[in-house]
Amino acid sequence: MSAALDDAALAAHLAETAGRILLTVRESGLFAGKALGRAGDQVANQFLIHALREQRPDDGILSEESKDTPDRLTKSRVWIVDPLDGTREYGEGRSDWAVHVALAIDGEPVIGAVALPGLDVTLTSGAPVALQPANTPPKMLVSRTRPAAEALAVAESFGAELVPMGSAGAKAMAVVRGEADIYLHTGGQYEWDSAAPAAVALAHGLHASRIDGAPLVYNQQDVAMPDLLICRKEMADSLIAACRNPDTKGRDE
Incomplete structure (x- = not known):
């Protein structure tokens, strides 16, 4: 090549x-x-x-x-x-x-x-496709083995349907493909878990950030990234506000 x-x-x-x-x-x-x-x-x-x-x-x-x-x-x-x-x-x-x-x-x-x-x-990111219409009710991706308390609480507040799935990349791409609307992760990841999914999501017009709305920053000395939010843009503000609720604590994978 x-x-x-x-x-x-x-x-x-x-x-x-x-x-x-x-x-x-x-x-x-x-x-x-x-x-x-x-x-x-x-x-x-x-x-x-x-x-x-x-x-x-x-x-x-x-x-x-x-x-x-x-x-x-x-x-x-x-x-x-x-x-x-x-x-x-x-x-x-x-x-x-x-x-x-x-x-x-x-x-x-x-x-x-x-x-x-x-x-x-x-x-x-080099060949984005048009997003599908949002699901009704919204669908939220969670770990298929250990769904986080944060995700469960936010899903309940949004009336979202939970969709268990495996890898972080598969979950993020399910949002890009319109199979779900929200991927909320709070159990700790590393830069390699989210860098490519975030780049693809952003190129497709989705929201990608930390769960408090802070931007995702890569190539840091400490490569740990505690949390991630990938979702449809119109849902981002409400999801970030819900994530700030101190009554939702837990761990995902």
Whole structure:
């Protein structure tokens, strides 16, 4: 591939290719359960890291599956990747897992691609599509194993229908695809969990922020990101206000 390929196209190509690699690993029948998840994480990460170093040698890289170094903090352009978001779902043979490839420029999630290989779908900031009409009643995505008290309380106040789902990327893209209207997360994440989903969501005209409305800022020394809100813009102010209710506390994944 030519290095002249633009950043959005590169992100999409990398996410799609890593997704095909992950499907091949799973379909090989050589691994199962947690071993399958570990193998998928490592193989996809090696591909992404080597491809980014070849295609964008001057940029920084932050990956969940690679040792972090302070070098990225000196870079304006930093690629933030999660080679396999939803390792549990991947290992269980489900479809609600994803590959995240994002480019943060001066801390902003400017470019992103999220591949959903189990659905043969890739959504990218470089090719936004029209949003579907909002659901009635609104639908809120929550963890399929440990829904957060905050999300449950906000859903009740909005009269929202809860939709359990696996990975963060799958949840965020469900909002982009119109399958749901709100993804509210409060259980602690890392930059690689939300950078690509946030970039794709913003490019599609959705709201993406911290749950108090603060902007999402990436390529920080501390890569922990405690919370995330991705939703339709017309719902954002009310959701942020509801999140400030001190009576809603809990943990999600």
